[in-house]
Amino acid sequence: MRLLGRFLGSQRSKAYAEGLALLEDGRFIEAIEKLRVAADGKADSLSGSLASFHFRHALVSEGKRLLRLGTPAAALEPLEEAVRRWDRYPDLHCFCGTASGLDGNWEAALLSAKAALRLNPDYPEARLLEVLSRINLG
Numbered sequence: 001m002r003l004l005g006r007f008l009g010s011q012r013s014k015a016y017a018e019g020l021a022l023l024e025d026g027r028f029i030e031a032i033e034k035l036r037v038a039a040d041g042k043a044d045s046l047s048g049s050l051a052s053f054h055f056r057h058a059l060v061s062e063g064k065r066l067l068r069l070g071t072p073a074a075a076l077e078p079l080e081e082a083v084r085r086w087d088r089y090p091d092l093h094c095f096c097g098t099a100s101g102l103d104g105n106w107e108a109a110l111l112s113a114k115a116a117l118r119l120n121p122d123y124p125e126a127r128l129l130e131v132l133s134r135i136n137l138g
Helices: 002-008 011-024 028-039 046-068 072-085 090-102 106-119 124-137
Strands: none
Touching (some): 011 046, 028 046, 046 072, 072 090
């Protein structure tokens, strides 16, 4: 059955291919939805891990896009989802903390900076976020 699915193409493979094309085109919101379907499937195959990687990339890219547009509150949604799914990546914590700080929630920014620094004590952007958070908290 698995071989037949590869030969004919499964829904998950189709979602992955479509999501990857959307990601490459910079259409991150649409890519997120397609890649979520592909990434939430079985992770025992190479395409599962690739789908997960590209799904994370789409979430972070959309978050960064929204930050550049000056809408940190909107950026929090994809960035927080990325942190929930892959909490072992310090850069995800740092991006999420940056969005929180820019949205005015410096306590959340400080918590994110601390989480990033626990994972990588030598992460300069997380150290800077920690300092900025402490300054803004008084």
